[in-house]
Structure formats: C-alpha cells, structure tokens
Amino acid sequence: MKLLYRGAEADIFMGEWAGAEAVFKFRKPLPYRLPELDEEIRGQRTVHEAEIIRDARSAGVRVPYLYYVSPRESLIVMQHIDGPRLKTFLQSADRRRAQVSTEFGRAVGTLHRAGVMHGDLTTSNVIVGESGVHLIDFGLATHSLKVEDHAVDLRLIKETLVGAHSEISSSVMSSFFKGYAEVVGEKRAKEVSKKLLEIERRGRYARVE
Amino acid sequence: MKGDLRVLGIESTAHTFSAAVVSEKRGLLCDVRDIYAPPEGSGIHPTEASIHHAAVAAKVVKEAVTTAGIRWKEIDAVAYAMGPGLGPCLRVGAVTARTLSLSLGRPLVAVNHAVGHIELGCLLTGAVSPLVLLISGGHTMVVSYSSGMWRVLGETLDLTLGQLLDQLGRYVGYASPCGRRIEEAASRSHRYLRLPYTVKGNDVSFSGILTAAKRLIDAGEPFDDVCFSVQETAFATAVEVTERALAFTGNQELMVVGGVAANKRLAEMLGVMVDRHSAKFYVVPLRYSGDCGAQIAWTGLLAFRSGDSIPVEKSVIRQSWRLDTVPLPWRAGA
Numbered sequence: 241m242k243l244l245y246r247g248a249e250a251d252i253f254m255g256e257w258a259g260a261e262a263v264f265k266f267r268k269p270l271p272y273r274l275p276e277l278d279e280e281i282r283g284q285r286t287v288h289e290a291e292i293i294r295d296a297r298s299a300g301v302r303v304p305y306l307y308y309v310s311p312r313e314s315l316i317v318m319q320h321i322d323g324p325r326l327k328t329f330l331q332s333a334d335r336r337r338a339q340v341s342t343e344f345g346r347a348v349g350t351l352h353r354a355g356v357m358h359g360d361l362t363t364s365n366v367i368v369g370e371s372g373v374h375l376i377d378f379g380l381a382t383h384s385l386k387v388e389d390h391a392v393d394l395r396l397i398k399e400t401l402v403g404a405h406s407e408i409s410s411s412v413m414s415s416f417f418k419g420y421a422e423v424v425g426e427k428r429a430k431e432v433s434k435k436l437l438e439i440e441r442r443g444r445y446a447r448v449e
Numbered sequence: 450m451k452g453d454l455r456v457l458g459i460e461s462t463a464h465t466f467s468a469a470v471v472s473e474k475r476g477l478l479c480d481v482r483d484i485y486a487p488p489e490g491s492g493i494h495p496t497e498a499s500i501h502h503a504a505v506a507a508k509v510v511k512e513a514v515t516t517a518g519i520r521w522k523e524i525d526a527v528a529y530a531m532g533p534g535l536g537p538c539l540r541v542g543a544v545t546a547r548t549l550s551l552s553l554g555r556p557l558v559a560v561n562h563a564v565g566h567i568e569l570g571c572l573l574t575g576a577v578s579p580l581v582l583l584i585s586g587g588h589t590m591v592v593s594y595s596s597g598m599w600r601v602l603g604e605t606l607d608l609t610l611g612q613l614l615d616q617l618g619r620y621v622g623y624a625s626p627c628g629r630r631i632e633e634a635a636s637r638s639h640r641y642l643r644l645p646y647t648v649k650g651n652d653v654s655f656s657g658i659l660t661a662a663k664r665l666i667d668a669g670e671p672f673d674d675v676c677f678s679v680q681e682t683a684f685a686t687a688v689e690v691t692e693r694a695l696a697f698t699g700n701q702e703l704m705v706v707g708g709v710a711a712n713k714r715l716a717e718m719l720g721v722m723v724d725r726h727s728a729k730f731y732v733v734p735l736r737y738s739g740d741c742g743a744q745i746a747w748t749g750l751l752a753f754r755s756g757d758s759i760p761v762e763k764s765v766i767r768q769s770w771r772l773d774t775v776p777l778p779w780r781a782g783a
Binding site: 246247248249270271272273274276277281359360361362364380392393395396399400402403404406407442443444445 | 532533587588593595596600601602603604605606609641643646648649650651652681682685688689692693695696697698717718719721722725726768769770771772
C-alpha cells in the first residue's frame with residue numbers, strides 16, 4: 241500500500257480492495273493524546289464517519305462508496321475518487337472556477353437539506369472529480385438541521401478561503417452561495433448567511449459590519 | 450550609537466504595566482514590569498488594575514530608560530498597545546505614551562497587542578513566517594501569514610485557554626492568573642476523568658469543559674485529578690486544531706506564544722505533534738510568554754521603520770481589535 245496523504249488525524253493509503261483501487265483511511269493513535277481518551281475518540285469517529293457517508297450518499301451527495309469499516313482498527317476502506325482537491329484546483333486559476341464553486345455550493349446545500357453538518361469543510365476535503373464535486377472526510381460530521389450548525393460549516397469554508405485563497409475568496413464565496421441557495425432555497429440560504437455573520441460577530445474582538 | 454533607532458514601548462492591556470526599550474541594532478535593551486495582583490479568588494478587576502497602572506506608570510517608564518542606559522532624547526518613537534484589552538487599563542498606557550510623545554517631541558506608534566506577541570516571538574526564537582498558536586488570557590487562535598495579514602485558521606468559539614484555567618482556579622479560591630498553580634496540581638495526578646472534547650471544524654470550545662470540571666469539583670473529585678483532566682482534554686483539542694492547520698498550510702515552522710505557552714505539558718504535546726510533521730517548533734522564552742513592553746516596543750519599531758505613526762489626537766484605544774484586521778506593512782513582500 242502506498243501512503244497518499246499524511247493528515248492531521250488520519251493517514252490515507254492507496255491500495256486494492258476486491259480488485260478495485262481503494263482508499264484506506266486509518267486513524268492513527270495520536271501520541272500527544274492520553275491513550276484512553278485517544279482510543280475512544282478514534283473508535284467513535286470511525287463508526288460515525290461511516291454512518292454519515294452512507295446518509296450523505298442516500299441524500300444524493302457525491303461521496304466515496306464504502307467497502308469496509310472497522311472501528312476496532314479505526315479503519316475505513318472506500319472508493320478512490322480521481323481528481324484534484326479543491327485547494328489545488330483554486331490555486332490553478334482554472335476557468336471553471338465559478339462553475340465548480342457553484343457545484344460545491346449545491347453539494348453542501350444537498351448535504352444540509354438532508355440534515356448533515358460536515359464539520360470540516362476545508363478546501364482540502366473537496367475533490368473536483370470528473371463526474372463532479374465530491375465531498376470527503378466526514379470525520380467531524382454530525383446530524384443537524386440547525387441553522388447555527390449549517391452556518392458553522394459555511395464559516396469554515398469562508399475561513400479557509402480567506403486564510404489560504406484570500407485574493408479570490410469573495411468571488412468563490414458568491415458562486416458558492418448561488419449553488420447553495422438553489423438547493424436549500426433563497427429563504428433558508430439567507431437565514432444561514434445571516435447566522436454566519438452573527439457567529440463572526442460573536443468571535444473575540446470581532447467588529448463585523 | 451549613530452544611525453540606530455530606539456523605540457520605547459508601553460504595554461497595559463490587562464494586569465501588566467510594562468515599559469521596554471528596543472534598539473534596531475542592539476535588540477532588546479530592557480523590559481520593566483509591574484503586575485497588578487488581584488486578591489485570592491478574584492480575577493482582574495479592570496478599574497482596580499487601572500488604578501494600579503496609573504500608580505506605577507511613571508516609576509516603570511523611568512526605570513526602563515535608566516536600565517536601557519539611554520538618555521530621554523535618544524528615544525526616536527514611543528509605541529503603545531492600542532488594543533485589544535481592558536478599556537481602563539489601555540487608557541493608562543495610552544495617556545502615558547501620549548504624554549511622553551508630546552514632551553519628548555517624538556512620534557507616537559499604535560501597536561496591536563496580539564501582533565506584538567507574534568513579532569516578539571519571531572525576534573526571540575528566529576522563526577520567520579511560522580504558523581502561530583497564540584494562547585493567552587485574551588486569545589486562543591491559530592494564525593498564518595498570508596497576503597499582508599495574519600489569517601485565522603482556527604480559534605476558540607467561547608473562552609480562551611487562559612480564561613478556562615483562570616476560571617477553574619478561581620472556583621477553588623486562587624487569584625488570576627492561575628495557570629502555574631493548575632499546572633502544578635495537574636502534575637501531581639495521572640487519573641483521567643472524562644470531559645467534553647469539543648472540536649468544531651477547526652475551532653475549539655472550552656465552556657463545556659469548564660462546566661463539567663466545576664461539577665466534578667462539586668462532586669468531591671480531587672482538584673489535582675480535575676486539573677490533570679482539564680489540561681489533557683483542553684490541550685489535546687488545541688493541539689488537534691493546530692495540527693490540522695499545520696497539515697493544511699504545509700508550513701515548516703510552528704511557534705507558540707502567549708501566557709499559556711509557559712505551560713510545559715502543552716509545549717510537550719505540541720512538540721510530539723510537530724515531530725510527526727518534521728517541522729521546526731519554537732516556544733517563546735518563558736520570560737517573554739506573558740504580556741510585556743518588549744512586544745510593543747519591538748513591533749512599534751517594525752511599524753515605525755515602515756513609516757507608521759499616529760497623531761496624538763487620533764491615538765484612541767481599541768478594546769476590540771481583531772488580529773486578522775491589522776495591516777502589517779513590514780511583512781509585505783515576505
């Protein structure tokens with residue numbers, strides 16, 4: 241097996257499962273965390289992630305197919321999706337930027353409409369695949385229909401865009417909102433973006449106009 | 450020294466009133482502090498702290514200039530912490546700085562306290578453009594420099610780490626700051642009590658830990674065990690989001706600054722984490738982890754050298770002044 245990506249909480253390996261190319265996501269023990277706390281968190285997050293991926297798929301979001309799940313080993317084996325991460329894609333000045341951003345908005349809208357909060361929507365967790373925008377890494381996802389939780393998702397997207405792609409962040413955000421509103425409806429989209437501003441205002445020392 | 454630049458900096462955002470002098474050529478010349486100590490069981494009362502600051506201001510500034518071994522007229526600019534912080538405390542520093550600026554006939558420079566922590570950290574550790582974990586009583590933030598500003602990659606949604614430790618300590622009768630006493634209590638225990646582990650996206654939240662910890666204390670659990678568990682849980686969440694940010698940015702440097710950077714267990718956890726990414730790890734020296742005039746003087750020098758100064762009549766204070774809104778002309782092009 242080949243190491244694809246050494247993430248903060250999991251290592252991603254590329255291997256084979258029943259003759260198909262597969263991604264092995266292994267939540268490794270984090271040596272800085274107390275072992276008893278660490279094991280509990282890794283097991284919980286593995287089961288939870290598998291359940292959420294299943295729910296996202298039934299809602300119509302493009303996510304990897306699951307092949308094998310083992311909480312004891314903190315392992316999930318799933319379909320490999322070919323394509324650049326949104327982070328890389330946005331750095332490449334591709335002319336499909338607006339279109340992809342809108343599609344990303346639709347994917348997140350579909351997820352939210354199905355009552356799932358992703359919890360870790362950075363541009364590293366979105367793959368621009370041939371068949372469309374895929375969402376990956378549901379390790380911090382939860383079931384929620386709350387405006388607040390959905391706004392927290394969007395806040396992270398905004399935070400990541402401003403943090404890592406500051407020059408294009410506002411144009412990407414507006415294309416994103418277009419797609420998001422198409423799915424969840426204008427009214428809900430407005431509620432969520434209003435809540436997003438409210439959350440930003442709650443930030444320490446914040447002055448959001 | 451001819452052609453040198455010397456800046457006097459004044460810090461007064463919270464419990465510390467401090468003055469320091471830095472020289473462009475010789476670095477930090479002195480750092481004099483007088484810290485307001487609240488009574489046992491209390492936090493920083495802003496008015497009480499400001500009364501303390503007003504009482505010690507003249508003495509601290511004079512001592513700084515004497516210790517630096519310079520004459521008053523050798524000061525080229527006066528820097529002050531404009532914010533963020535406690536209003537009454539900030540005002541004392543601002544008034545002191547304006548007075549010096551007018552009487553010496555030297556320009557006034559306004560400095561953001563959080564930027565000060567970071568720039569002083571870079572000066573003392575040699576980090577160039579690190580991912581920064583800023584942890585103190587006022588901040589718990591992971592920031593990275595991009596396009597002219599420090600950008601926030603993760604932060605607390607409620608309390609700061611410093612506040613969590615202070616409020617826990619005050620609950621059993623300590624006076625702020627309680628970090629060191631909590632650390633000592635924690636080092637005496639290895640018994641872990643489960644507390645809420647909250648990571649939301651790349652943000653952390655400590656209010657649930659505080660509530661649960663108070664309940665454990667009320668239920669008669671030994672304080673040492675509670676401190677151990679609070680540190681293990683809260684620090685692990687902070688390290689987790691820092692690790693995410695490190696993986697996300699691919700930065701090869703991590704620097705930790707702010708008062709809580711003095712905690713050895715936290716530094717140990719961060720060190721273990723950074724090793725996995727083969728990045729360099731910098732911890733601000735203990736003496737300069739907390740609030741000090743040096744952070745204001747040094748950042749003031751950087752700002753002044755880039756042409757920054759503020760007329761006295763515009764030299765207000767800003768109790769709320771987010772780090773990610775501060776322009777950093779001296780870092781432009783970096």
